[in-house]
Amino acid sequence: MILAIAEPSVPASDAATMEAVSCAVQISAIRSSTVILASAGKDFEEFRNAEGVRLPCDVVLIEGQSLAHYNAEGYAAAITGLIDHLNPTEIVIAGTSRGGDLAPYLAMRISAAYISVVTGVRGEGGSPVYTRPCWHGKMEMDVVSRRERTVVSVQPGAFSAAPLVGDERFHVERFPVSVALTATEPEGTLAVSQGDDTGLANAEVIVSAGRGIGNRENLSLLMELASLFPRSALGASRPVCDYGWLPYGRQVGQTGRRVSPRLYIACGISGSMQHLAGMRSSAHIVAVNNDRDAPIFRHAHAGVVEDCATFIRVFLDLVKERENGKATQSEEI
Amino acid sequence: MKILVCIDRVCDGEAPFTVEGDGRTIRPADQAAWRMNRYDEFAMEEALQLKERGIAAGIDAVSVGTDATTVALRKALEMGAHDAVLIRTGEVHLTPAMKAHLIAAMAADVRYDLILAGMTSEQGLNAAVGPMIAALLKIPHATAVLKMDLEDDCRRVRVQRELDAETRECFRLSLPAVVAVQSGINRPRYPSLSNVLRARDQEIRIINASDLAGAAPDQEIVAVRKPRAGTGFMEIQGSTVEKAEGLYAWLHERSLL
Structure with missing residues (x-):
């Protein structure tokens, strides 16, 4: 049996x-x-x-x-x-x-x-x-x-x-059964606070940072990317929190927050099982990663194989260009 | 007290690799970099902090594998381990149970007070060697530990293990015990220059696996393959600018931007 x-x-x-x-x-x-x-x-x-x-x-x-x-x-x-x-x-x-x-x-x-x-x-x-x-x-x-x-x-x-x-x-x-503990003394569970409300729970769009963003300074690029969307929030993979780049309250995953926003943009996140468990049910998943074999692409709807920081810079420039274009157009009308 | 830290060697996760003709062996490219398993850096750091607080008298690092595994042990010495031991095996696939049997056999002779390990191997993803060593040595253990304190004159360790983002589970374990630490329990240090220089010339003690009571493989790999991609995935291709335009269009079509 x-x-x-x-x-x-x-x-x-x-x-x-x-x-x-x-x-x-x-x-x-x-x-x-x-x-x-x-x-x-x-x-x-x-x-x-x-x-x-x-x-x-x-x-x-x-x-x-x-x-x-x-x-x-x-x-x-x-x-x-x-x-x-x-x-x-x-x-x-x-x-x-x-x-x-x-x-x-x-x-x-x-x-x-x-x-x-x-x-x-x-x-x-x-x-x-x-x-x-x-x-x-x-x-x-x-x-x-x-x-x-x-x-x-x-x-x-x-x-x-x-x-x-x-x-x-x-x-x-x-x-x-008759079991006597000889070396273990259970002391019950303990609630721990992950700090401030990071807006992850109610966000419609989450831009998440992984190790692949390269360094802490590049987080500003992700924040700028997030600011393009209303009701957006910044998330992170566990290693980014382990490095101290972002607080654990922003960690998405099995051991972090479980989220399912309308759009999840994974930047430089390889897609460990741990992370996927926390965001797999998002309606739209976009992944940017320089490693074509990264597991995140198997769960994404759209993917870009590029260095994260480089790509986001180019993408932000493009969006600005398009918005300016729109503004000019409407003036002409 | 005497501490043993179990160290694993992993291949850089982004290195190119191929599957050999047998269909069940993954072979990384020759230029692939090997290093210490990231989770084990947290275990090393925890041991070093105990040393600095005057609690640990000796820290040994142990690893199981071929001579190439010394790269991880060298890193342990650079971080501050006193001694490094390689349990040398041939070029075979080692299951967690095989590693645990060898480390337990080696540790049983030395009588460590505390055995530390990383929660899991980034490469193998088993999270098994720590608890297995505990079972073989008939001592208590805890995994996913995010906080540990020694008490009662180092007769017990008090641990908090991670259940989920908001809950931890607390235990007091009698020593000797095995503690497998979760990433984030501390900030692993970078080796100091003096330690790097000291480690360069230090000898790594070698024990042949055949001299220890090992175990036969408990499982066999019959095939390895790339997992199937999810349905509905689209790779946006082209130059960097074209990819940006592609993503912009993709988001627009779905009213996401």
């Missing part, structure tokens, strides 16, 4: 959990096997009462102390207990912050193969072949496991969050 692991400490219907289930269902079809969704530290009633939760599989609730808050030590021990009991061939975990913390650790504990950031799966001779990104996200590769057991982490957004064959009448079973 295939074991999917629910995202810890979030509602039962969480998208990351459902995406992991979708991937597990695809693997089970290849293996002619079944799926069980395991959820640690969640209470029974939440799953029963979660309205509209449809699952193509039964649920096992792993119950025990030390599971109230996510922690790798306790979760891995508890899930290992269930794995010994159910003997799954694949364990599928969402590639979220917590899932990415747990999955490789669990894989080593149970001597399984670890295949991460999986974006697709297909069958070959009754075994799964996984697709995942590689080489800076510019290429992808197909990999097969060389172990009897495999832990798979799933790229957020790659699989459907709505498994179609679901049923509301899934069976829920309890699996009590």
Whole structure:
């Protein structure tokens, strides 16, 4: 059987959990096997009462102390207990912050193969072949496991969050475990402020800066570009914030703000998975980058292969010329 | 306390590359530049700050790979690592589990108090080696760490890990522990001239992978390829001015400008 692991400490219907289930269902079809969704530290009633939760599989609730808050030590021990009991061939975990913390650790504990950031799966001779990104996200590769057991982490957004064959009448079973934490003391979560409202949430047009703009000084060009559009805001990729060129409040991405403006102009942004997760749903995406192989072009609607700063200077001059032209025309009329 | 920093070598992301005839090996152009993985610079910086606060007595940097990997270790020495260790392998594809087994085997002999790593490799994108080392050494770990403080006479480390833009998750971990740091936890320094000169002549210790308890590959690459482009993409071509005109027209047609 295939074991999917629910995202810890979030509602039962969480998208990351459902995406992991979708991937597990695809693997089970290849293996002619079944799926069980395991959820640690969640209470029974939440799953029963979660309205509209449809699952193509039964649920096992792993119950025990030390599971109230996510922690790798306790979760891995508890899930290992269930794995010994159910003997799954694949364990599928969402590639979220917590899932990415747990999955490789669990894989080593149970001597399984670890295949991460999986974006697709297909069958070959009754075994799964996984697709995942590689080489800076510019290429992808197909990999097969060389172990009897495999832990798979799933790229957020790659699989459907709505498994179609679901049923509301899934069976829920309890699996009590006894886990004592010896080296980890969870202290709960902490809210952090990212500073001022940067206008990203309500902007119709976002001009975003990546490492490829070359230096901090070139940000003024991007600001000038943004000023051509009403209701615009300046965004950034994570490295630009890491360099201190812009504050983290302007970071767009999985670990930053998620935006979907009418127009997103990515300047010198290569398009890491991290960044794409935060802006992929924008209505129109324009990318300017000097690297033709940059992943951002695969998600853009229009692209220009050019040095960013050079191109924006030329573009700004052109716009000025056109506007002056218009002004002259209207005077003549 | 003694710190180990795990360093990876990556190829410059913009260097040209080809896929070899076997259809599963990516070969960068000969002139491609190799360097330290950017995420590992943050791990090095965190270790150096502990040294400067008088907390860390020794900092070792370790990397797994061929002799060419020394370029990343040299950078670690330039930044201020005391010693550098290369676990030397042949020219083979190393999965994160294979690297973790070798580093864990090497670290088990030395008994480090703290093992630091970058969150992920820019090139391989696995984010796995740190937690794997922790599992193999049976010690705690945290990934995506944006803040860490040692307390209780360096018996524990208090960490904040990144959940999303507005939430962090806090733990106290007993040492020894593995901490994989997220980019932005600090500002990695540029090596000083004196450190660069010192590093130039410093010997990098070599351990042959075959002398350590390694692991067989846990997975096999069967194909690599360029991902399919999205539908509805248009590249605007021509001279720079023509491209600017093309983009202007594209935006106009869609009433975006």
